[in-house]
Each structure stands twice: as C-alpha cells, then as structure tokens.
Amino acid sequence: MNKTKSLSEYKRRKRIIDGIGTAIVWLFVIAALFPIAWMILTSFMTQSDIATGRIGIPNHWKNYVDMWKNVDFFNYFKNSVIVCGITTVVALGIATFAGYAVARFKFPGSGIFGAAVLATQMVPGIMFLLPLYLMFIKIQDTLGIQIINTYAGLILVYSAFYIPFSIWILRGFFAGIPKELEEAAIIDGCSGFEAFLKVILPIARIGLIATGIYIFLMAWDELLFAWVLTTSSDVATIPVGIRLYVGNYQNRYDLLMAAGCVTTLPPLMIFFGLQKQFISGMTAGAVKA
Template sequence: MRQFWRDLRTMPFHVYKKVMDRVYNVLMYTTLVVVLFPIFWMVFNAFMNNNDIVQGKIFFQRAPTNVLFTEKVGGKLLVGTRDGSINYLDLDTGRLLQRRRFKTNNTNYASDDKYVWLSSADKGLIRVDKETFAVKKMRIKWNAKLDFNKISKTLLAVDPQSGKVWLTLGYLDYDKIFEFDRETMQLRNVYQVLSQMPDFFDKFSIGNIYYHGGRLYIATNLGVVVINTAALTQEKIIEHPDFENSDIRYLAYDEATDTLFMNSFSKVYAYRNGALRQIYSTADLDYFVQIGYMTVSDAGLILGTGNGFTRLTKTGQHLEDITTPLFDNVNKKGKLINKGVYVNSDVNYAQVIGEQIYVATSVGRAAIYNLRTQAVEKTYLMDKAGFLNIFWRNFIDLFYNIDFGLYVRNSFIICGMTAFFSMILATITAYALVRFKFPGNRFLSTAVLSTQMIPGVMMLIPVYIMFIKITEATGIPMKGTVAGLVFIYAAFFLPFSIWILRGFFASIPLALEEAATLDGCTPFQIFYKISLPLSMPGIVATGIYIFLQAWDELVFAWVLTSAHTMTIPVGIRLFVGNFQNRYDLLMAASTVATIPVMILFILLQKQIVSGLTSGAVKD
C-alpha cells in the first residue's frame, strides 16, 4: 500500500490524474449504491411475500411445492401441487412424464372418474382430462371483496353421477356455493348457506364441503349443513357445541357402517342415525398432534397428522401411528431439504387402494405406504416445481381491501389545492414586496422570513383550538374537512413561497417594466403581461415544492383529519398500528406514496434545484 502511494507521487501528472479520477469514480458509485439501497429495498419488499419477509429471507423465494393431491391413474401417478401444477409421474421410476402449470393461489383438488378438478381463488375452476390432458377453464366472480391473503382454501366437491361440481371459499363470512355443470362448466346455481341459517351470530366460515349420496355436506363453524342436491333444499343441520370453537376440516362417509365421519383439529366425530358423538381425541395424548386430513376405507380411518398418519378403527380405537423418516423434512439421502420452519410435514391427502395408501405431504412428496408390510413402498419427490413469488398482489390488496385509494385521492386533492392557493397568494404578495414601496415593506419581508423559521408544529395546539372555536361560532366545519386542511396548509406554506418568489421577481430587470410603463401599461398589466410570464417557471417550481412539502405533512393531517379525509401519511400511520406485521403492505404503501413525488421530481428536477439554490445561496 505504501509502495502504491509512493508510486502515485512519482507518477507524471496526467497519469496521476487518471488514477485519481478512477478512484473518485469508484468511491462515488459505491456511495451512490449505499445511499440508494434503502429506496431499492422498499420497492423490492413491496413485491415480496410477507411470510418470506417475516422469516428473514432476503430474496424472492420459489413458491412452495406443497403436494396437495396424488392419485394413481393407470400406470402413472398424478400429482397436484399447491402452486397449481398437475404432473404425471412414472409409477416405477418417479420420472416426470407430463406437466401443466396454472400458477394458482389457494389451490384445491378433486377428482372423479374422468377429470381432475383444480379450484383456485384467482383463476377459478380448472378441469383437466385425465386421459388427454385437455384443459378447460372457468373464471369465477366471487361477488365479494376478498383479501386474498385471508382465504384459507378454495373448497371443491364433485359428483360424477349427476354431473355437478360445487365450489366455494374458506373465507370469513363467505357463504355462497357455486354449482357448475360437469361437462359444459356452466354456472347452474348459487346457493347461499346463511340465508337458510336459523339464528346466525357474529362469525361464519365454511370449513369444507363434501358430497355423498345425493347430499352435499357443508361443514361450517355453526354445524354441518346438509343439502339435498337434487332439490337444493336444506335437509338438516348437524349441530354440536364444539363446532363454534373448532372448524370441521374434512368429512368422509363410510357406506359399510352408514356413518359420516368428520374431524376438527384435534377430534374425530361420527354421525350415525341422527346422533353425533366424538370417537377420538388427540387432547389426551402426551404430545401435540394436529389432525390434518381424514379419510375412511375398509382398513379404517386414516388421519393425516403432522408426524405422518394415524390409523384408527371405525369405532375410534387407535390402531397404529405411522411415522417414518419419509415424513420429516429430509430428502432421500437424509439431508434437510429446507432449513427452517417445517420440521414435520402435514399429510394433505391420502387415498386407500387395496393395501396401499397414496399419500400427499407438504414437503413436496407423494408416497405409497403399504399397510400389510407396514413400510413405505416408494416416494416421489416433486422438487423445484415452483416459480418465483413476485407479489403484484400486494398493490391490488392495498387498493382493494384497505381504502388506500381514498388516502391517495385525498392527498392529491389537498396538496394540489394547497399548492394552487398558496401560489396565487404568494405571487401577489411577493410581487408587491419586491416592486412597491409602502410603509412596513421592509418589516413585512423580515416577518415573512422569521415566520418561516418557526415551523407549524408549534401552532398545532392553537390551530386545533381555533378550528373548534370557529366551528362553534360560525357553524362552518373546519376540523376533519378538506377545506380546513387546505386553509391551514396554505397559510403554513405561504411564507416560504413568498420568500422564494421574491428572488424570482427581483431578478426580472427593472428596465423591462419601465419600458412597459412607457408603452402605457397600468401596474396590473405590467404584472400580468410581463412579470408573471417571465417568472412562470419559478412559480411552477415553487408550487411543486409546496406540493411535495404538503405531501409530506403528517402532524396537522393527523390531528385535523377524519376518517374520510385522511391523507396518505395518516393512512400509513394507521397501517403501522393495524397491520403491524404486514411489512409487504407497508412497503407497497410506501412505494405508492413515493412514486408521485419521484415522478414530479424527475420531471422538474432542473427547475426545483435551480430555484432552491438561487433562493438560498445568492438571495
């Protein structure tokens, strides 16, 4: 290093200069990167998934390859994943034969003898032919304001005999069930559960729907609603005191014993001959088990748990727990697939065929378990099927679910009007202060300057009280109205505008105005026809600057606005309280709040910069 500096000293001047220029450039660009990084980070995070942000992941993640569905079709294994890809795997080698990706959200699967059905919240109902892989799609209007992050699942049931498909959402207070034709995929009926509910109280959500034998079972938190699908009438409601606290997750009908089984997170119920009873509970186990999936077959009840699955008899006797390394978060070689959250995997789907159970688990695996040998026959890894999660949806959510559009609109109205009015007043005042001699001229200029030095936060309390007094005395609403805020903003930004505009008017040569006077212009005409057009760029730049300042104003807006006149800073401040951990939404909102300002600045950079520097340095 020392040698380097010595070399530098002895270099010819032009070489030295070249080297130093290079060094300065590098320093400059490094600083620039560091300085701009927070802005980049804000925009970047606006496109990230909140779960990834919360887990401290700093790059876009691939969508999870959660396997939701698996089924044996001929000699092939059909595997459906959460991001909406349908794959055919070779049953022996596990090689991927065919794949269709739909990139859906809140995916769910169902299958009948001919088709695989894929339901999603954003892309509707998708039907895939098992033989030909032909796809037919049907968009769905959900007829509700949806926060896509709060949809737990789309729910799907199929009846090949009568040719009907039912579809609904697991979403708070959503009660519509859509009935589609199986072949044409036309909407046939919309059934509303709540309209038939006798006494509905505060919250309602559908946990799952299940079809069997001419009846559609709709598991809600109020009980299981049974609908006759031919007549579309409600037959009965299976109620249970427990249901209010725990949603029913899966239902399964067993024809051999004529029983309807259903499960919540920790309990299994059996409904037979009009009587409901609890047959199994994980609450008395000494370790925590959450029941995910449940299905019934001749081999008994299969419960998918976080550790594998559990087999029960149909009377609820515990037969066996099946936990093999397969269900842990490891690959075939025993390495952790994804360091982090999921230690165990949930069973999303299980289907019993003969002595084999086809299992779909949440770590990107499908597996076949053999009941007789009690061992895993084969596992199929669905790796790297996902796509990058770039969340445009954050912005949609922002305007769709939160009234952010209202805040943006309010901000534009208030700031625009503030800039407009304060510019009108400031132009006239500044011109008068520069051009006319009148008693108190000098004092006024000084006063304008010094009020500029006392920012308005001081006046918050007086203004607050004043607004209330004005309203009391005259009946004009001031607090919580656009007019009140514009009024106080214009007054607040006036001194600064006057100060800057003074410089612009002073720089117009006096000779021009004298010439105009000789030509017979009145003082007003001089102002209107000469000074104003000449100083227009300065006025516009100052106006923009005032707009930006008003855009940035938080304190007055926080105290003096009401729910329907909130500006962006107040709206965002509410976010911080209400959506504490929704960093994605916070950053999206910040980005939206910054973009107009950035655009204005880029367009008018030269004017603003020259206006500021001339006002502050030379004036």
C-alpha cells in the same frame, strides 16, 4: 526534470484525491438509495418471506392488488391530490402577488418584512399544533364553522405554512427582473397589472414552477397536522392512511411497502418531469435573493 516530476506527482495526487472523493460520494448515494431499493424489493415479497428473512426473486404482484382491494387506498390518494393540489394553487397565487409586492413596492415596514417572513420558518411547526387545534375547536363551538376533519382545514393550515417561504423564493425572482421591462410595456399601452401578467409572470415562470413543486411536495409528505386535524378516513391523506396500516392490518409490511411505492410515484414523476426547472429555479432564486 524536477518541474516535470513535480507536475506528474501533483497529477497523481489529484487523481487519488478525486478518486477518494468520488468513492465517498457514491457511498452516500448508495446509503440514500438503499432504503428505497429495499422498499421496492419488499413490496414484491410475501409476508412470510419478510418475517423469515428469505430474499428471492421479487414476483409477488398480488400485494398491489390487495392494497387497493383490502384498504380504501384510492380514497387516501384522492384526498391527497385534492388537498395538495388546491394548497399549491392557493399558496402559489398568494405568494406570487406578495413576492412581487415586496420586490417592487416600498411601504412602511417593507425593509424588515422579508426577514420577518423568513423568521416564521425558524419556529418548529409542532409548537403550533396544540394552539391551532384548540383555536379550531373554539371556532367550531362558537361560530359553528367546521374546520377539523375537512379539506378546508387542511388547505388553510398548509397554505399558511408554505406561503411565507414561497414569498421569500419568489421575491428573489421578481427582484432580479429589470423594472425597465414593465416600464416599456406600460409605454406600449399596458396597464400595470397587464404588464405583470404579460411580461413579469412569463419571465418568472421557472421560479413559479420551482415554488409550486416545493409546495406540493411539502404538503404531500406532511403527517403531523394531517393526523391531528383528520378524524375519519373521508378526508385523511396518504401519510395518515399509511400510518393506519401499521396497526389496523396485522402489521402487513408487504402491503405497507406497496403503499409506500405507490405514494412516492406522483412526487417522483413531478420532480423528474420538472427537474431542470426546479433545480435552476431554486438556485436562481437563492442567488437573486
């Protein structure tokens, strides 16, 4: 009887603890989703409704039309797609070969190379801002190569920032692939490079997808360096364009919220479309590393 009573008491306590834990998790979820829901709701309200605090049925679609007409938002969107897309390709390509080399080959300093790569992520990016800007100005004055206010400048900076951590992620994937697979491919007549292309890369595709998503999302949201390294709207990205909204258009929060909603769509679609690959890729890479 005592054992049965103890078991039922244990189950009751477990249900209470589980219920409290679930409630706490839901509170955090609601707190995280509330700003997004408020942004979407506000994007369909008029400027007067926002100023007076009136909340009604969100049916003001004109904000999205005005956003594209009154502000060159398409130009910012195009610039972000170009910069982030090329950055993803460049950084992922370099990180793929570098991660494979670190995982497979032994060379002087290879033991500490991985830790050194990861250590670069410990330094706050803002510390690079002024030296990088001055260096670009010096190159431009000395060699006549324009880097500031160009696609190439942003792509160069973003690639340099995201390659180290991408190497660390992919290193874990390549280290977890048995060498015997490459050796078998070489015995079958493949060269070392062909074995890498035809055997290793298909196996590591989940890691490549996860790393590519990471690079794209980080570049898409970056504001600080894009704000400093772009001096005109010709190459300004979406974060810079939204930042310009604040003072240039009478603080039109309705248009600002509409722009925010449009800005979140591409990364949202990419993440949910490749959600399984991203989560499993990041998890597997962390375990193998």
